[in-house]
Amino acid sequence: MPQNRSFKPKRPLMKKANNTKSVEEIIRELKAAGQNTNINYRQQSLQIHGLICAKCGREFDEKNKNLLTVHHKDGNHDNNPLDGSNWENLCAYCHDDEHTRGLLGDYITGK
Ligand SMILES: [Zn+2]
Numbered sequence: 001m002p003q004n005r006s007f008k009p010k011r012p013l014m015k016k017a018n019n020t021k022s023v024e025e026i027i028r029e030l031k032a033a034g035q036n037t038n039i040n041y042r043q044q045s046l047q048i049h050g051l052i053c054a055k056c057g058r059e060f061d062e063k064n065k066n067l068l069t070v071h072h073k074d075g076n077h078d079n080n081p082l083d084g085s086n087w088e089n090l091c092a093y094c095h096d097d098e099h100t101r102g103l104l105g106d107y108i109t110g111k
């Protein structure tokens with residue numbers, strides 16, 4: 001009977017030890033990534049659709065454009081086609097209204 005002396009684990013179990021990111025760290029990174037995306041598509045949408053609420057027609061300018069929010073028509077805020085076809089610029093009131101109708105989706109205040 002051969003003895004099992006030569007048995008060695010194929011991989012040292014060190015990989016996991018290198019991956020000691022804390023949960024908090026991961027969440028922080030995710031948040032940072034998400035915020036960057038939000039800023040990007042918000043700017044895009046404002047540029048494409050203009051500083052005007054798509055619902056009530058209220059106009060905004062550089063000073064109060066932070067009151068304009070970007071609504072995702074299909075409710076999926078990961079769906080961000082660069083031509084703006086899934087975005088709608090809504091003022092905070094109309095955006096609220098849109099979501100209280102029971103639509104799922106994002107709520108981005110753009111702060
Ligand atoms: Zn509005």
Ligand SMILES: [Zn+2]
Binds near residue numbers: 070095098099105108
């Ligand atoms: Zn929305």
